[in-house]
Amino acid sequence: MKNISLLCCLMSVLFVFAQKPESSHKFKGQAPIKIVPTNSKPTQKQWKGEYTFDNGSVVFSNDFDGARLNGVIQENDSTYTALITSENTPVNISPWYAFKVRSKTPKKIHLMLTYQDGIRHRYYPKLSSDGENWKALDSINYSEYGKGEKTIGPSSLPLKVSVALQIGSKTLWVAGQELQTSKHVSSWSNNLARKRYVSYKSIGKSTEGRDMAVLTIGKVSSKRMLMVISRQHPPEVTGYLAMKSFVETIASNSKLAKKFRKKYTTYVVPLMNPDGVDNGHWRHSQGGIDLNRDWSNFNQPETKAVKQFMENIVKENKGKFYFGIDFHSTWDDIYYTIDDTFKGNMPGLVPSWLSAVKKQINGYDPNIKPGNKVLPTAVSKNYFYVNFGAESLVFEIGDNTPREFIKEKGQISAEELMKLMLKRVD
Secondary structure, three states, X not given: OOOHHHHHHHHHHHOOOOOOOOOOOOOOOOOOOOOOOOOOOOOOOOOOXXXXXXXXXXXXXXXXXXXXXXXXXXXXXXXXXXXXXXXXOOOOOOOOOEEEEEEOOOEEEEEEEEEOOOOOOOOOOEEEOOOOOOEEOOHHHEEEEOOOOOOOOHHHOOOEEEEEEEEOOOOEEEXXXXXXXXXXXXXXXXXXXXXXOEEEEEEEEOOOOOEEEEEEEOOOOOOEXXXXXXXXXXXOHHHHHHHHHHHHHHOOOOHHHHHXXXXXXXEEEOOOOHHHHHXXXXXXXXXXXXXXXXXXXXXXXXXXXXXXXXXXXXXXXXXXXXXXXXXXXXXXXXXXXXXXXOOOOOOOHHHHHHHHHHHHOOOOOOOEXXXXXXXXXXXXXXXXXXXXXXXXXXXXXXXXXXXXXXXXXXXXXXXXXXXHHHHOOO
16 A cells, blocks of 8 residues: 555645644643534625726626535735635634636736634635646735644634736636535445446435436345435535545445455445535535534534435345444544444444554554544434444544545455455344
8 A cells, every 4th residue: 555654645645624634742632612502593695797997908706506605805906805705604613615707807816815803714725727727826926814833723724815826818716625516426426326227317406406316326125224415514625525435435346346346236325415515515414503513403404305215225125234434524634433331233333443543554654643522423424323323423534634645545445345345244
């Protein structure tokens, strides 16, 4: 396997970080989950259109899926200030932004990204000429203001940043992470579904009527099942990229994957929050709720659709879910597991799996944070365990984790999981 230390060094040359990708101490993880009401709350739709300056010479646009740009003002001939605000409040510090900019003539502009009070800049700017292929902004064109003193987490972030952009007649896309809207996810899913043993169908509708879709990888009638979900929180693209690699490995033509699919079927909801993603939300669904707090009450149609699907498939197949994983993103890679004292349908699977992953990736030391409270369920991993006995976890990928490492880790994780689960087949 690749030497991860060398890989990170090489990638750091190519990919500039908004915050330190690693620190001398492991990320301690987030505070315990707070139980909150999940009845729908209002969200504010951003105005969609073009902001034009100098008689149309410079144009900013947020008129596309996944965009977030709430206002732009011109300070002088080459300097502009953008305002980015959230869909509602309270909301955590995950200010998503995405917009397009162009100019009639080639020129360099300076754009200050600013946020509502109490919010700090989180995602390092990515640039694209087509909305599909992305690269990080060169660090010489990036300046931070009011940066916090911590090395990781919200207190490490700047209050605002300035980016220098070279623009011209060809549209320049700017976003906090690679743009991965419902159209991108649908395209990826439909492409995967070309395989004879993969299907893709809708299991319900979101608040705004978008499809809640599931991939089925393997035999529809299997009694042994896995559940994979992703993108409960719209900006968490790195978690989605890890999920893609993980799922593609299970759906591959390798001997291991073929053998695994004879014994287990994997269900995947790649986009839990299509409304939030397409509306450019920071965190919430169109119902104004953090979906990963609604796995007890099921007040939102998105979580309700997955709940009903899982209940129905267990009843129809008279089977069990043996494993459940929810992919997210945060400040640094971390696994939120359920404490080993809780025994599900395949006891000890998750610790054995993470130990195997560690052995396969040279220099990799998984950051694991077990939880000893599963009630009320509230979050997905607790729901998977309490209601179905699935060995479950949340896998969080760092915002700035090198993309090649994300792909490698997703692949190795899937391979090691399949090996372990095959050993435990009756």
